[in-house]
Amino acid sequence: MRVLPAIDIRDGKSVRLFQGDFDQQTTYPIDPAVLAQDYARAGFRELHLVDLDGAKDGHRRNLQTIDKIVAAGDVQIQLGGGIRRESDLRELFSAGVTRCVVGSVAAADPRLVSSWLEEFGTGAIVLALDVRVQNDEPWVQTHGWTRSAGITLWQLLDAYADCGVVQVLCTDVACDGALAGPNAQLYRDTLDRYPAIELQASGGIRDIEDLQTLRGCGASAAITGRALLDGRISNSEIEQFLRVA
Numbered sequence: 001m002r003v004l005p006a007i008d009i010r011d012g013k014s015v016r017l018f019q020g021d022f023d024q025q026t027t028y029p030i031d032p033a034v035l036a037q038d039y040a041r042a043g044f045r046e047l048h049l050v051d052l053d054g055a056k057d058g059h060r061r062n063l064q065t066i067d068k069i070v071a072a073g074d075v076q077i078q079l080g081g082g083i084r085r086e087s088d089l090r091e092l093f094s095a096g097v098t099r100c101v102v103g104s105v106a107a108a109d110p111r112l113v114s115s116w117l118e119e120f121g122t123g124a125i126v127l128a129l130d131v132r133v134q135n136d137e138p139w140v141q142t143h144g145w146t147r148s149a150g151i152t153l154w155q156l157l158d159a160y161a162d163c164g165v166v167q168v169l170c171t172d173v174a175c176d177g178a179l180a181g182p183n184a185q186l187y188r189d190t191l192d193r194y195p196a197i198e199l200q201a202s203g204g205i206r207d208i209e210d211l212q213t214l215r216g217c218g219a220s221a222a223i224t225g226r227a228l229l230d231g232r233i234s235n236s237e238i239e240q241f242l243r244v245a
Helices: 033-041 052-057 063-072 087-094 102-108 111-122 153-160 184-193 210-215 235-244
Strands: 002-008 013-018 021-028 047-049 076-082 099-102 124-128 128-133 137-142 147-152 167-171 198-202 221-224
Touching: 002 033, 002 052, 002 063, 002 235, 013 033, 013 111, 021 198, 033 047, 033 063, 047 052, 047 063, 052 099, 063 076, 087 099, 087 111, 102 111, 102 137, 102 147, 111 124, 128 167, 137 153, 147 153, 153 184, 167 184, 184 210, 210 221, 210 235
Parallel strands: 002 047, 002 221, 047 076, 076 099, 099 124, 124 167, 167 198, 198 221
Antiparallel strands: 002 013, 013 021, 128 137, 137 147
């Protein structure tokens, strides 16, 4: 299982949100580009970047910061936030982004995103299908988790059934930034229903044991932000984990 440090960027700063709430933000006193270099030196080969301004309103205002990270060329970059059009994909791939994460439009227009998967390949696009669990059903959230798509995760994944082995990044919003542990049961249920997808698990990871749990669930990758920023997972722990992940 791969592990990707998350760098959430808002107004050019490294931040973390609590349960996706833009009013509950923690700002970290480190430049996102410097943080990316630190992760590269720690041995990570991939980073997960999120343009939170883009995710919220579709206006990607952190391009200069993102370009600086990509230009360093130290690691592969997976980027999400505000990607709404095919022209966005072409621009980011041309800039050196390895994978683009598509969220709101993946829920709103599966036919369009399916055409992108065919055009660019399933290895280049990740579907960000983030959920709030209500009455035991995972309901998909969009626009930086500020709106419900009115559709369950299962219904949306059915819409992509003919696209082959798709990459899906799934976050239980209630877990995100809470350091209360990931929703392992959600990931088990998802892979039981859709064993062909490559699942990236995100939200709630607090320690190395949670990463081990996610590996046991069958996740292809795990994304963690606050646990690394707060030092809850040490470089030595992650180095040992990655040897066998």
